């Protein structure tokens with residue numbers, strides 16, 4: 001089976017309840033980090049890693065997301081007439097040339113596993129990536145690119161992982177890891193996976209972060225999946241069913257992950273990305289001002 005990963009699924013159908021009321025009528029993936037919506041960070045990560053087909057799994061009430069990736073011809077013409085070429089390129093560069101995108105709908109909120117399953121006809125019989133846009137990862141080499149590089153060596157299934165505090169295992173998919181000797185290549189053998197275990201039942205504190213490279217067989221496992229934790233069809237449960245049949249690794253990525261589905265995580269991402277922007281040189285001084293005024 002070919003190792004080339006061309007397609008990526010972006011589950012974006014969630015309600016964003018942790019960011020209410022901001023997300024009452026704005027999709028959480030459209031909230032900005034500095035001046036780009038959250039979703040653009042995951043899309044840029046995917047296209048930089050060579051993904052050429054983006055598949056958004058969306059739901060009703062969130063069509064602003066689709067509009068964002070569509071062209072806005074009147075706006076483009078107005079910018080052109082005014083000679084605002086930099087702004088124009090910022091619009092036309094959202095989706096690079098040669099990359100196409102599709103939308104499928106998840107009509108009922110039946111869980112992440114179900115959202116991924118909704119895209120099965122567009123994926124067909126080839127390995128693919130899944131990116132959860134809430135997890136924004138700042139890295140010199142984009143996280144998915146790091147994973148593609150490792151995947152070329154080991155094949156099978158690969159999930160991004162990092163250690164979380166022991167009292168937070170109930171928020172993540174947790175690895176039952178093999179001899180975890182912190183290998184220099186970042187790979188971790190996976191013997192089992194548990195979705196959101198209470199700390200006392202967690203096999204480790206190594207948790208899945210929202211980047212996956214999966215074999216299409218996961219769709220068969222999803223097809224027969226029963227509802228898991230939270231009454232939802234869990235991607236983690238379907239992945240667990242593959243472990244004895246295919247290579248399955250975790251990958252400790254290089255980079256910093258911000259959980260942008262959470263208020264503090266989103267704020268931190270805004271500060272961290274603003275500090276890296278060469279066109280926003282006053283951010284550090286502004287932060288120091290704010291801190292000195294509030295102390």
Ligand code: G1P
Nearest residue numbers: 112135171172173208209210236
């Ligand atoms: C999902 C997955 C979980 C994973 C997490 C990463 O959970 O179900 O296994 O660890 O994303 O962000 P959610 O955050 O959608 O509850």
